[in-house]
Amino acid sequence: MNERPYIQYQGKSKLAQKVAKSVNAHFQDFNKKSPDHNFSQQRGTLLILDRSFDMTAPLLHDYTYECLVYESVSSAEEADRVCSEESKAAKHGKSEAILDRGDLVWHRYKTKHLASAMVSINNEISRFVQENKNINAIKKGDQLEVTDLKDVLSTMPKYQELLSMYSKHLNLCQFVDKTLKARKFIDLIRVEQLIISGVDDSGNEVTNKDIIKKINGIYKSLHPDDHIRLILLYFTC
Helix, strand or coil: CCCCCEEEECCCCHHHHHHHHHHHHHHHHHHHHCCCCCCCCCCCEEEECCHHHCCCHHHCCCCEHHHHHHHHCCCHHHHHHHHHCCCHHHHHCCCCCCCCCCCHHHHHHCCCEHHHHHHHHHHHHHHHHHHCHHHHHHHHCCCCCHHHHHHHHHHHHHHHHHHHHHHHHHHHHHHHHHHHHHCCHHHHHHHHHHHHHCECCCCCECCHHHHHHHHHHHHHHCCHHHHHHHHHHHHHC
16 A cells, blocks of 8 residues: 555553554654655554454354354363264264364364365365375275385374364364354344444345344344344444
8 A cells, every 4th residue: 555554543452552552663663774665645544443342342253163163062071072973083982172272273273264164174184194095005904015014103193193183173163064054153143244334235224123123033043142142232233
């Protein structure tokens, strides 16, 4: 945009103030390094706000993998059941489902859109299987050279760990997707957007009557927590 905007921030927010000062320092540093740079004469306003002061933010649903897992899985016990369901590891006893930074798949995709995360995880599994042909050959009973066999044995623990991790997330993604469809989650998010924006997908203004009609259309299928959040969102806006 080649523009140096005026910077304004929410006065009561220390975080917004910190970000504003950092952005301003960036511009000042740029001016020192490039004093001859010609910015546009027109200057817009960069408004920096702290989302924690936005009353609607904590009420809205999100499409990210992490948010949807917490929306769909009600307890640690249910997470254990879902993650081990239909997996071979489940036959040898229950394993605890831990979702933290140690879980590379979780760390990589938790902030991604659920659909994107599902595609990426499937692609990773395909690459993983392709890169571990020797292990698959052993499982099929094929004979390998001694050197190949040594390499396979040295990677077996890591192979099993990754296989278990991928299996966990496949089961989790499928469970989340199934749960959200049953709860008409997409319809819920559309209603939320109607409430906070006041316009529909075509940009036409909606009335309270339109919003109430949309809410009535999905109300019976909603989770009790969603009832409360939707009511709070409606009266907040």
